[in-house]
Amino acid sequence: MTTGGFWAMGGYARFVWPCFAFVGAVLAWNLWSARSSAAAARSRVRRALVMAAHDQS
Amino acid sequence: MWTWFYRLASPPYVYRVAALWLPWLLGGALLTIGYGLIDGLVFAPPDYQQGDAFRIIYVHAPSAWLSLFAYVTMAVAGGIGLIWRIKIGHAVAAASAPIGASFTLAALVTGSLWGRPMWGTYWAWDPRLTSELILLFLYVGVMALRSAFDDPNRGDRAAALLAVVGVVNVPIIHFSVVWWNSLHQGATVAKLGKPQMPGSMLWPLLAMLLGFMLFYGAVLCIRLRGEVLNRERQSAWVREAIKS
Numbered sequence: 001m002t003t004g005g006f007w008a009m010g011g012y013a014r015f016v017w018p019c020f021a022f023v024g025a026v027l028a029w030n031l032w033s034a035r036s037s038a039a040a041a042r043s044r045v046r047r048a049l050v051m052a053a054h055d056q057s
Numbered sequence: 058m059w060t061w062f063y064r065l066a067s068p069p070y071v072y073r074v075a076a077l078w079l080p081w082l083l084g085g086a087l088l089t090i091g092y093g094l095i096d097g098l099v100f101a102p103p104d105y106q107q108g109d110a111f112r113i114i115y116v117h118a119p120s121a122w123l124s125l126f127a128y129v130t131m132a133v134a135g136g137i138g139l140i141w142r143i144k145i146g147h148a149v150a151a152a153s154a155p156i157g158a159s160f161t162l163a164a165l166v167t168g169s170l171w172g173r174p175m176w177g178t179y180w181a182w183d184p185r186l187t188s189e190l191i192l193l194f195l196y197v198g199v200m201a202l203r204s205a206f207d208d209p210n211r212g213d214r215a216a217a218l219l220a221v222v223g224v225v226n227v228p229i230i231h232f233s234v235v236w237w238n239s240l241h242q243g244a245t246v247a248k249l250g251k252p253q254m255p256g257s258m259l260w261p262l263l264a265m266l267l268g269f270m271l272f273y274g275a276v277l278c279i280r281l282r283g284e285v286l287n288r289e290r291q292s293a294w295v296r297e298a299i300k301s
Contacts, residue, residue, distance in 0.1 A: 006099070010109035015174055019167040020098075023116040026163045030156055030276045038283035045290045045299045 066143045069294045072285045075278035082275035089268035097261035104258075113171040115262060119269035121164035124192060125227055127157025127273060131199065132224040135217030147213035148288055150220060151203060152280035156273055158196035165189060176240055184233035185241035188226060195223040209288075 009016040064070050097115035104111035131153040138146030168186065169179045180186065199216045206212035234241050254262070289295045 009112070010103055012108060012110040012174055015110055015170045016112055019113045019116055019170050020094075022166050022170075023120060023163050026120070026159050027272065030159055030272075031279075033155065034276045034279035034283070038279050038286070041283040041286035041290075042299060045286055045295055048290060049296055049299065 066145050068145055068148075068285045068289050068292075069298075071145055071148075072282055072298065075282050075285075079275055079278045082271050082278060086268050086271035086275055089264045089271060091268075093261045093264035093268055097258075097265065101258045101261055107175060110171060110174050111258075113167055115265050117164060117167040117171060118262060119265045120160045120167060121189070122266055123269050123273055124157055124161035124164050124189070125230060126270070127153050127160065128192060128196070128220075129224065129227060130277075131157060132220040135213075135220040139214060139217045139221065144288065145285070147217060148281060148284040149277070150199075150217055151213070152277055152284050154196055154200050154203075154216075154220075156276050156280070158193060158200065160269075160273075161189065161193040161196060165193065172240075181240055183240045184237040185230065185239050188230040188233050191226055192223075192230060195219070195226060199223070 007013060007017075093115060097112060101112070103109045131150045134146045134149035134153065136146070137143050138150060165186070168189075172181070173179050199220050202219055203212045203216035206215065233239060286295060286299075
């Protein structure tokens with residue numbers, strides 16, 4: 001298979017590549033969203049710890 | 058006998074174990090998805106009827122499978138939270154919902170893009186497509202219901218109830234191609250005894266299925282750690298875990 005033939009996908013390129021791109025975006029979003037929600041949870045706990053320490057002092 | 062079950066229900070244990078599993082799940086997902094992509098896109102031969110458009114199956118089928126698996130996980134975890142009042146059950150259900158919703162959307166979009174050259178239309182009110190769309194609405198409903206309550210415990214219970222009731226849609230999706238006249242093709246991978254695909258096409262598909270499952274496990278671990286922190290932020294162990 002040539003490089004041009006690979007990207008052409010037998011004439012179905014406009015259907016095949018958007019599918020792979022969309023699922024790639026879904027995989028990337030899942031990782032980003034999960035990491036950012038976990039980071040937000042950690043920073044909420046840290047803030048609560050700082051406020052608790054501030055209240056005690 | 059039930060020691061493992063009670064240990065699994067312990068938030069500090071789950072928080073620690075999720076961190077241990079995460080690199081293995083993510084590494085395994087990268088390897089298997091990488092292999093599946095290369096084998097499926099480069100080495101698998103074109104289908105004799107669908108040509109190269111059949112390669113969409115390598116992202117469509119794993120997305121569709123994951124949309125069902127994540128829903129069943131959410132419903133079972135929600136049910137455990139409802140019946141045995143185990144808090145971690147609700148945390149797993151909350152963590153699973155957005156992952157499942159995103160892969161349901163992926164299954165619908167990739168199916169639609171495959172349908173255009175094969176069926177001549179992006180969308181048909183076909184039993185399989187319609188029941189998968191209902192699954193997306195169920196996911197959105199479960200997430201919206203959970204966040205609609207000021208009291209998170211009531212939100213958890215209401216969302217779990219909807220998830221458990223909605224699980225009836227899962228066999229409907231799976232058997233829709235058998236029960237009704239459907240444009241959608243029948244099972245190809247589920248027939249393990251008599252596979253409908255040659256090995257050169259099947260192996261990359263199985264690798265992608267496994268890769269997506271491992272990826273789901275990895276993302277679930279990350280989300281679950283966040284959920285546990287959110288729900289247990291008043292606990293002493295959380296303060297210790299964050300400090301260290």
